[in-house]
Amino acid sequence: MAGRMTVDVRTAARQLVPPAIGVAMLLGLWSALAASGLVKPRLLPSPNKVWQTLERSIGLLLEQATPTFLAAIAGIAAAALLGIALGIAVSASRRLMQAIYPTIVFFQLIPKVALAPVFLIWFGHGMAANVIFSIFIAFFPVLVATIAGLQATPPTYERLGESLMMPRLRIFFGVKLPFALPHIFSGLRIGVTFAVIGVVLGEFITAQAGLGYIILFSANNFETALLLAAIALLCVVGVLLFGFFLALEAVVLRVYDSR
């Protein structure tokens, strides 16, 4: 028991210490660079200055982070529902899949962010346009992953289910979905980062509210400390949403495993 604990502590230390040193070295380098005067503070304020700005402007930043956060949640939630539902529908028929899949792949390849101005013409300059654009770009990775996942079931399992005369719905929930879930979650992980990008990009272009607006505004005014503070907060938003899906994946996969 004691022996195992030391091993655990040792592996934990090996996993945590080098990255901590890496981060510390990066912060040290950044501080040194800012203090040396080689780089103008207007271009690169010290980490300390960024932290002070973050503390001073936290009220404003949180107020602007709220619409960004909510829009990204709405975006990924709708994109997940639509992507998974359409993925299941397309996978139901081989011909439907053959007809639609190349179009989906084409959309997956093209730079969809370029369509942002069109969405603003269609849906106005409010939060709704940002959410719809966010759904649009987060939707494709979820859809593609769902389709790939539903094809991942080994054919022998499906045939076994059929020869046991299981109804199609039970084959779907009992056999195909468990094989598809890891794929679907990997699509959701990509989708959630895309959803945040979609919202921020909309905020860049409409420039009315949100962290994207603060980032653009502080860049235009050379308030680099505020810019970095806003980016840091946006990273927190991104990691929080990503963490939520990671936790959801762990819970769902455990429930499916225990059955």
Place this chain on the structure above:
Amino acid sequence: MSDRLRAAILPTAFALGVLALWQALVMAFHYPKVVLPAPTDIVAALIDNAGALVHQAVPTMRDTLAGFLLATVLGVGLASLLSFSRLVRDAVYPMIVLLQLVPKIAWTPLFIVWAGIGWPSRLTIATFIAFFPIFISMMAGLEATDRSLVRLSASLTATGWRTFRLVRFPASMTYLFSGLKIGATLAVIGVIVAEFISSSEGLGFLILKSAALLQTDLILAAIAVLCLLGVGFYGLVHAGEAAVRRWQGE
């Protein structure tokens, strides 16, 4: 109908069907051209503005290609360096994985503050966002190399460098190319967003300018050109992968 023929005909029919439906809807309901131009309007805009479109596509493509190449050199280089030292790898790798999660497009204004509103900032952004998938997939490839092969070459007294050059590097090509494909699409996105934010040239600039003038047909024509470039670029990476495969004799 043979299966291969069907696999070619069905998607074409679907795409043509969508275009026909779009055209019919616009003609039946007389949508204003600002809101939804018909496919024929877009083709007309494409032909009328062919000169301007090609002129603006050149800087976009130049910055994308340069950024992608730079990201490839940096990504492959850094991953290769890290594969030689476990300690450095453990220090740097988690940070890069964490950076992979944050929305990097949002950093674009920061690069514009740092590198100005000219092409250097667009090149930097394209490099920055294309770097991560390339680096991470190269890293994964180098780590996925068959252990017994590495041990075999060590027992044949191959130096670390020779093992790297003859065993680990060739073995990671499949991984690398999957990263390069993601990097290629991301490089285009980076350049376009940078052009949205601050530029007086490029397709992104043309799209935003046409949006301000409510020339939706020109926006969609510019996007069509962009799609063509994006798919062509992706095809180039794909062809590169096929060439490397053939060369490796698979």
